[in-house]
Amino acid sequence: MKRAAAMALLALAVCGCASQSVSIRSLPSEHPAAQNAAAAESAAAFAAAVATANAAAGETGGGAEAAQEAPPPVTPEDAPSMYTYDPWERLNRFTYRFNARFDEALFLPVSNAYRRVPSPIRSGVHNFFGNLSEVDSVINYTLQWRLKLGVRSLGRFVINSTIGIGGLFDVAAKLKLPAAPTGLSTTLAKWGMHPGPYLVIPLLGPSTLRDGLGYLGDYATEYAVDVAKLYRGDASWGLAVVNAVDQRSNISFRYYSTGSPFEYENIRFLYVRKRLIEDEGLRAKVAKKGAKSTTQQENAAAQPAGK
């Protein structure tokens, strides 16, 4: 009886939402003062980084030895075509539309509600899941033969799991070991696998065949390692949901906020170009290995990554 009543109420609510001509939704508040202070800070940090980089370049006389080791710079002719290989376009568009509707109806409202949770708790949750993913990063950095980064990830995992109380606090970042997660998709890229066709994954969003395989592999790894029995226990579904909500609440993207009929094309274009540029970076790092010490670059990378 109670259940029937609840169902009826839910049905009414759903119908009501659908037929309403006006809906008012409250969003997380804005904090312009704090936001602006943060922007000022990062602008200052950026200016300082540029200044030191310029000074360093001046001192070493342009770093002639590094130039010898580094691969030739990417030229405009090297840029991939503006067209994107998308043989499954109809299916992808359907999935994109499904994702947009799912996001609007459920995912976004839930993650907006979640953002009302006090921020120390949210960052605890975020750190917790971030810490769990370090396991996958360690494995993949090893597979990529980037051992220095692998050791860094391992160090982060050990420090945060112990001093950081099970990963709730990112102590390692304060010890100048910022997070740098990686995954199987990057490993596959490192091994020379082409991204393949564009693929929109249900609920997850834009991807390519390679990155989709990467997601699957990452999940399989986590499932196989099963840290603290979190991935195979009874609570694993609940955890997966919290993880998803945490991820969503940290992404400011909103489907169709551009209002544009070309949004599918634009997102596809940007996503694939971003991944291709990241691949270029990977290739360059192979060639650059053993060249100049990376401490300076790592410091530069560490600057804004600390979230």
Place this chain on the structure above:
Amino acid sequence: MLFGAAFAWGAEFSEQAITPPQQAITPPPAPGPAAGLADSAALRATVFGTPPQNVAPMPSRVPLTEINIALPWARPVPAVFWFDRKLRVWFSAQDKPAPLAIVISGTGSDGNNSKLSTLRGALYGAGYHVLTMPSPTFPGFIVSASSTGVAGDLMQDGHDLYAAMQQIVAHLPRKVQITEIDVLGYSLGGANAAIVKSIDAHERKLKIHRAVMIDPPVSLFASIGRLDKLFAASIGTGGDAIERLYRRLYAALANLYRASDRVEIDEDFILGAAAAALKTDAEFSAAIALSFRIDLVNVFFAGDLYAGTGVVVDPQHPPRVGDSLEETQRILRSKPFSEYFTKVFAPYYLRQRPNSTPASLIADNRLDIIGGPLRDDPDYYAQANSDDVILNQQELAWLRQTLGSKISVYDHGGHLGNIGERQQVSDMLDMLAGRWTGAAK
């Protein structure tokens, strides 16, 4: 043979006699240099906006709600625009009786972006309820709130905006107590705001008190002509100009990314890369021209679809959900504003307004159409920059002459490059509150 020729000639002749003489629609003239009054500093300010350390004091917290509203006069929603069924606006309420400031976004922009966030913060901090609305040239507005679907006509857009505002204000939560309504807007939104006030002066449905225009254009088509020139000068013309720009950008980003030793490309990287990659005036110009072109592609597509002008959309077979639009987008990317005017806007409005000519359409889209009220009514205000990309000397002089002491002209800022800056905000608040006594010496 001769007969045939005569027949053909006759047919041509009689056809001419039946259809009204087709005026050759020429693109609107764009006097002056490509970048209006802008110099190097102005181009940079236009791209980067106000540096955070120069931003006016902001409140620590601004509540925000999103209102989605279906408007009864909207035209049937084309399949490809299924997601734009309702008009979406953003509202921040004070918990006490307060004046309502309605802010209209600039060309092609939504009702929630960083410029509007800044203005919302400043206005909310000064005690206003704040309602931010998309530009009438934003696709979401064109689909959900336009009565024509062909955006860019000042009066038509003004009427649509005014009607939408009435509906929204009527549906605000009951507990919100409004003491008076003021409108403001930036760029094209500034012109829209003044037009809305002038319409309200006759209809008195919202009893709008004051209007503030931030960096408005004076002649819509002269301004967009300047942007076309800017595009041609910095990016080039023809189908492969965009491709060349893309290749340059790709290479620049890839090299910066390699050098940065970052693991992932994120927002910080993009912002940093923009700062590092943009060096010359031509590059800054290209960035400005490209951002306007991306907006134009949407306006052009929607206009062509609604007006049935058939430039890229076959009126008989409009695209369906799931159809690829890549080719359409590629074609539209190489089309300038002037082509939107000659192939969509003018044909549509010439048909709607029997006595109009292309020249009259251009004249109707100048702020002169409300020159009288701008001059005589003490409740219209403006802010402008003397190095604005979209203005020329005569237009700036016209603004100064017409608005007299009700305008504040700043030396620097380019187009919108000083929104949120301390002086701009304090002057804007003075204007809205009726405290403005002329530019401080």
